[in-house]
Amino acid sequence: MxxxxxxxxxxxxxxxxxxxxxxxxxxxxxxxxxxxxxxxxxxxxxxxxxxxxxxxxxxxxxxxxxxxxxxxxxxxxxxxxxxxxxxxxxxxxxxxxxxxxxxxxxxxxxxxxxxxxxxxxxxxxxxxxxxxxxxxxxxxxxxxxxxxxxxxxxxxxxxxxxxxxxxxxxxxxxxxxxxxxxxxxxxxxxxxxxxxxxxxxxxxxxxxxxxxxxxxxxxxxxxxxxxxxxxxxxxxxxxxxxVDCSQDVSKNPLVANPSVKVNDVNLGGSFGHFISQMILPKGRNIDGDLINFDTTALIAIVSGISNGNTQKLLATPEDELKIRFKGNTGFVIDQVMSEIEKPIHVDIGKVISGRIGIICESSCSEFKELVLMCGGVNEKLRANQLIERVVIVPDSPSARMMSLPTTRKLALKNKIVFGTGDYWHAPTLTANMGFVRAVLQTGMSLFTFEHKPRALTGD
Structure with missing residues (x-):
C-alpha cells in the first residue's frame, strides 16, 4: 500500500x-x-x-x-x-x-x-x-x-x-x-x-x-x-x-420540473436529433443517469454555429463580421472551422445519450439572459425548446465544492454550477476547462466532460 x-x-x-x-x-x-x-x-x-x-x-x-x-x-x-x-x-x-x-x-x-x-x-x-x-x-x-x-x-x-x-x-x-x-x-x-x-x-x-x-x-x-x-x-x-453517506441523493430524489415536455416533438436538424438522445422524465421522481449542463454547454447546443450556419458565416464579408462580432471575430471563425471539422452535436451527443439533462437555477438564469441579449430568433427558439426538455434544479452545491476557497480562478458562480452537478453525482458538460483545472490543482477530483466552445451568432 x-x-x-x-x-x-x-x-x-x-x-x-x-x-x-x-x-x-x-x-x-x-x-x-x-x-x-x-x-x-x-x-x-x-x-x-x-x-x-x-x-x-x-x-x-x-x-x-x-x-x-x-x-x-x-x-x-x-x-x-x-x-x-x-x-x-x-x-x-x-x-x-x-x-x-x-x-x-x-x-x-x-x-x-x-x-x-x-x-x-x-x-x-x-x-x-x-x-x-x-x-x-x-x-x-x-x-x-x-x-x-x-x-x-x-x-x-x-x-x-x-x-x-x-x-x-x-x-x-x-x-x-x-x-x-x-x-x-x-x-x-x-x-x-x-x-x-x-x-x-x-x-x-x-x-x-x-x-x-x-x-x-x-x-x-x-x-x-x-x-x-x-x-x-x-x-x-x-x-x-x-465513507461519505451525508450526500446520498437517493434519500432526496430529483423531482421533475412541470415544464419538462414529455411528448415527442419533431424539432428537425442536428438539434432535434441531439435533443431526442436525452431521456425525458416520465414521472415526478427521476431515476437514471444525469448530465449537468453549465452555461457554456447550453450556449453551444443552441448556437447558430452548431446548427448549420457555418457556410453562411464564412461567406460573410470580413468587414461585416468585424462590425457584428467586434474583437471576437477571430474566435468565432475558429469556432466555425472547429464545427466543420467536428460537429458539436455529434461529438457531445455521445455524452448525453441515454441521460437526463439537469441545469441549476443559476445556469438557467444566466443562459436566458445571454440568449435574450445576444441570441437571434432561431437561437431563442432553440433555447426555449432546450429549457423545456431539461430538469431545472435548485442551486445545491456539494459541501466539498463549497469548501474550496473562492478566488479569481475558483469563482463562486462556477462553484455553484459545478457543485450542483457534484451534489447530484452528475458529470458537468463544459467548455470552462480553466475552472476544471483549478479544481484539480486543489487535489479534489471532479467528474466533467469537455466540449469545444460555441458562441451565439444572432441567428
Whole structure:
C-alpha cells in the first residue's frame, strides 16, 4: 500500500529477472504516455517509475557469480503497474492526485492531541463511475499482509490500523472526502483478512467492476506498438468501504420540473436529433443517469454555429463580421472551422445519450439572459425548446465544492454550477476547462466532460 523498497514483498533474483523488471518499467512508461492525465500526475508517476528503473539498473546479471545463489531484491514495479492499470479503467476520470500523502490536520485529530501521523498515502484520487473515490493499491504477496501488524513497530503497522487512519483522514479532508475508498489487492487477499474487512469495516466486494483482468503493457518500437509484458489480475481482490453517506441523493430524489415536455416533438436538424438522445422524465421522481449542463454547454447546443450556419458565416464579408462580432471575430471563425471539422452535436451527443439533462437555477438564469441579449430568433427558439426538455434544479452545491476557497480562478458562480452537478453525482458538460483545472490543482477530483466552445451568432 506504499512504494517503499523496504516494505514491498515482491522479491526477484539477480540476472535475467532484473532485465525483465527493467522492461516492465519501460513498458509502463510508454503506457503512461497514452493516458489522459494532468502534467503533475504524469510527472509523479514518471518520477517513481524512473526511480525504480534507476534502482534496478544498479544491478546486472554479472553481479552474482555463477557459483553463488542469487540474492533477492525488492521491486516496486508491480505496484506501479497496478496503479497504471486502474488509471486505464473507462470509469476512472478527473484524476487529481496519484501516489501522494493526504495530510491529517492535527488540530482535528483527537481534539488537537498529539499524533505521530502526518496523514495517509493514497494511490489515486479520482472520480469512479461519477463518484469521488480514493484507490489504495497493494501488490504484496497475501501471506505478508498482516491484519494486526506488530504493535511495537511504527513501520510495520497492520492493515486494520492503516484502514482506520485512511478513514479518519477521509472524514476530515472536506474537499477531498471520497464517497468510498476502494482497495485493490492485485495478488489477492487471505480469507481471514478479507473477512475482517467485511466484518469490521463493512467492505463489499466490487471485483465485478474490474472485469479486464488480463493486461498487456506495450512499448512502441519503430512506429509499432508491441506487447512486451503480459500480466493477469485474475487473483485480484477488490474491496470498497463507503465513507461519505451525508450526500446520498437517493434519500432526496430529483423531482421533475412541470415544464419538462414529455411528448415527442419533431424539432428537425442536428438539434432535434441531439435533443431526442436525452431521456425525458416520465414521472415526478427521476431515476437514471444525469448530465449537468453549465452555461457554456447550453450556449453551444443552441448556437447558430452548431446548427448549420457555418457556410453562411464564412461567406460573410470580413468587414461585416468585424462590425457584428467586434474583437471576437477571430474566435468565432475558429469556432466555425472547429464545427466543420467536428460537429458539436455529434461529438457531445455521445455524452448525453441515454441521460437526463439537469441545469441549476443559476445556469438557467444566466443562459436566458445571454440568449435574450445576444441570441437571434432561431437561437431563442432553440433555447426555449432546450429549457423545456431539461430538469431545472435548485442551486445545491456539494459541501466539498463549497469548501474550496473562492478566488479569481475558483469563482463562486462556477462553484455553484459545478457543485450542483457534484451534489447530484452528475458529470458537468463544459467548455470552462480553466475552472476544471483549478479544481484539480486543489487535489479534489471532479467528474466533467469537455466540449469545444460555441458562441451565439444572432441567428
Amino acid at each position: 506504499d512504494v517503499d523498497h523496504q516494505e514491498h514483498e515482491n522479491l526477484v533474483t539477480l540476472g535475467v529477472t532484473i532485465e525483465e523488471a527493467k522492461k516492465r518499467c519501460e513498458a509502463v512508461i510508454d503506457t503512461l504516455e497514452t493516458l489522459h492525465l494532468s502534467h503533475s500526475c504524469k510527472h509523479t508517476l514518471l518520477r517513481l517509475i524512473q526511480s525504480e528503473l534507476a534502482f534496478l539498473s544498479r544491478f546486472s546479471s554479472t553481479d552474482s557469480a555463477p557459483e553463488f545463489e542469487p540474492s533477492p531484491i525488492c521491486v516496486n514495479i508491480g505496484h506501479l503497474e497496478s496503479v497504471v492499470h486502474i488509471l486505464q479503467h473507462p470509469k476512472v476520470s478527473g484524476v487529481s492526485r496519484v501516489c501522494k500523502n493526504i495530510p491529517l490536520h492535527l488540530s482535528i485529530r483527537n481534539g488537537g492531541g498529539n499524533s505521530d501521523s502526518k496523514g495517509a498515502h493514497v494511490d489515486i484520487v479520482c472520480s469512479f463511475n461519477g463518484n469521488p473515490v480514493w484507490f489504495i493499491v497493494s501488490d504484496r504477496n497475501p501471506k505478508y499482509i498482516s491484519w494486526h501488524g506488530q504493535h511495537d513497530s511504527s513501520k510495520n503497522k497492520g492493515l486494520q490500523e492503516r484502514v482506520q487512519l485512511l478513514l479518519e483522514v477521509a472524514h476530515n479532508s472536506v474537499s477531498l472526502t471520497p464517497s468510498s475508498i476502494i482497495f485493490f489487492f492485485s495478488n489477492g487477499l487471505g480469507g481471514f483478512t478479507r473477512e475482517k474487512f467485511h466484518s469490521v469495516f463493512g467492505a463489499i466486494d466490487v471485483k465485478s467492476k474490474f472485469s479486464n483482468f488480463d493486461v498487456n503493457f506495450s512499448k512502441e518500437l519503430e512506429g509499432e506498438w508491441l506487447d512486451i509484458v503480459a500480466r493477469s489480475y485474475q487473483e485480484a481482490c477488490v474491496l470498497e468501504i463507503k
